[in-house]
Amino acid sequence: MESAELPEYAERVLQVAEEIPPGRVMTYGDIAEWLGEGGPRQVGRVMALYGGTVPWWRVVRADGALLPGHERRALGHYRAEGTPLREAHGGAAIRLDMRRARWDGAPPDPQA
Numbered sequence: 001m002e003s004a005e006l007p008e009y010a011e012r013v014l015q016v017a018e019e020i021p022p023g024r025v026m027t028y029g030d031i032a033e034w035l036g037e038g039g040p041r042q043v044g045r046v047m048a049l050y051g052g053t054v055p056w057w058r059v060v061r062a063d064g065a066l067l068p069g070h071e072r073r074a075l076g077h078y079r080a081e082g083t084p085l086r087e088a089h090g091g092a093a094i095r096l097d098m099r100r101a102r103w104d105g106a107p108p109d110p111q112a
Contacts (some may be wrong), residue, residue: 006050009035009037009038009042009046010046010049010050012035012037013031013035013038013043013046013047013050014046014050014051014053014054016031016034016035016105017031017047017051017054017055017056017058017059018054018055019105020055020058020059020103021103022055022058022081022082022083023081023082023083023084023101024058024083024101024102024103025057025058025059025060025083025096025098025101025102025103026058026059026060026102026103026105027040027059027060027061027062027098027102028040028041028043028044028047028059028060028061028062029043029062030102030103030104030105031043031059034105040062043059047059055077056070057070057073057074057077057078060096062098063095063098064086064095064096064097064098064101065093065095065096066093066094066095066096071093075094078096083096083101084096084097084100084101085097085101
């Protein structure tokens, strides 16, 4: 990331996105809360403008829905990383299993 080109808030959002472990996710609101600044819309705006340089698929909507227009690419990443999913039933769209996939920012437990 080139700090000269990015607003400071955007740098902070992207840094958090880079720290999310493979197979885990944080919501837009989680990131805003973690930073203690902004809200889900501000984080979403940063991700829309600058998120292509980080693992964007790990920053998600709170309802676990896949990012519209990027579902196929995101699903490929989720499957490759082993991200918990709720498989479709009766024509319902695949969603993230937020209860199992959500990351709280804590370092991984070495005892796990």
